[in-house]
Every structure is written in structure tokens, then in C-alpha cells.
Amino acid sequence: MARETVEVPITGKIISVNVKVGDTVSEGDVLCLLESMKMENPIVAPVGGTIAEVGIAPDQVVKPGQVVAVIEY
DSSP: OOEEEEEOOSSEEEEEEOOOTTOEEOTTOEEEEEEETTEEEEEEOSSOEEEEEEOOOTTOEEOTTOEEEEEEO
């Protein structure tokens, strides 16, 4: 199976995580909400597939390049 790694694009704080390992997602589904500079930024799935790994948790402060999730498709 191919794997797509979704990474954090900007520094911020994770407000909510909408997926867990084993969930099926479609392209464009919101994986989590990231708060940065008082704006909520949805992090969306670039491909459809199954969540193989989740690398974040609510209230976690993250930096660019950190893994949000790994999607197998």
C-alpha cells in the first residue's frame, strides 16, 4: 500500500483531532484543527484512505514538519 504523510504546515496549537487509527477518510476530510495567530486552520486529507498513524494530540503545540497523520491508500 502507498502511504501519504500529512505534516503540520505552520507553528500552532492543535485544537481538535477528528480521526483515529483505523478510520477511513476521503480526500478533503478535516483531520484536525490547528490554531495559529488566533485563526483556526483545518488540516485536510490530501488523499482518501485509512488512517495508519496519528502523530498529534489536542492541546499539543506543533511546529512545521511534525506528522499529523499517515494515510494508507
